[in-house]
Amino acid sequence: MSPDDADDEDADDDAEDEDAAWVDSTDRKTAIRALAEHRAEEHLSPAEHDRRRDLAQRARTVGDLRALFADLPAPHPLLGEAVIGGPAWVANAARAGGGAGLLLVTGGVIVLAALLAGWWVPALLFGCLLVVAAIFAATTHR
Numbered sequence: 001m002s003p004d005d006a007d008d009e010d011a012d013d014d015a016e017d018e019d020a021a022w023v024d025s026t027d028r029k030t031a032i033r034a035l036a037e038h039r040a041e042e043h044l045s046p047a048e049h050d051r052r053r054d055l056a057q058r059a060r061t062v063g064d065l066r067a068l069f070a071d072l073p074a075p076h077p078l079l080g081e082a083v084i085g086g087p088a089w090v091a092n093a094a095r096a097g098g099g100a101g102l103l104l105v106t107g108g109v110i111v112l113a114a115l116l117a118g119w120w121v122p123a124l125l126f127g128c129l130l131v132v133a134a135i136f137a138a139t140t141h142r
Contacts, residue, residue, distance in 0.1 A: 021062045027079045031056040031065045034077040043072055104134055 032053055039049040052068045059065045062079050069076040107130040114123035 023059055023062055023065055023079070027062065027065060028056055028059060030077045030079060031059070031068060034075075035068065038069075038072050104130060107133070 035044065035049055035052050035056060038044050039046070044052065056065060056068055059068075065079050066076070107126065111123050111127045111130065114120075114126065
């Protein structure tokens with residue numbers, strides 16, 4: 001067995017583990033929003049959208065939700081904490097704002113630390129960058 005074969009087996013095991021993970025209400029809501037977007041783009045008929053939405057509401061695993069998007073064009077929603085990685089609170093923060101919420105909180109802590117250290121100019125510049133990032137996140141978030 002070559003090292004590449006071992007890497008492929010590890011990737012398959014990881015995918016199976018992710019698909020077997022239990023979903024939470026955030027995963028279901030993410031999937032339902034993505035189905036609505038596919039409906040708006042006319043990838044799904046109204047009846048098929050309703051059928052898949054009902055299946056998403058009853059889904060028990062990440063694999064159940066991913067199966068709803070198997071025949072649909074990308075993009076597919078990111079589901080499950082394993083996709084985002086890290087501790088659960090990081091995954092939940094990233095899901096809540098598409099990563100923007102976590103970025104803004106982290107940036108705010110950095111600005112506060114810079115102010116407390118007396119680094120006024122870097123804190124001001126980074127704070128302005130955070131304001132721009134917050135405006136961009138607010139205008140692009142659906």
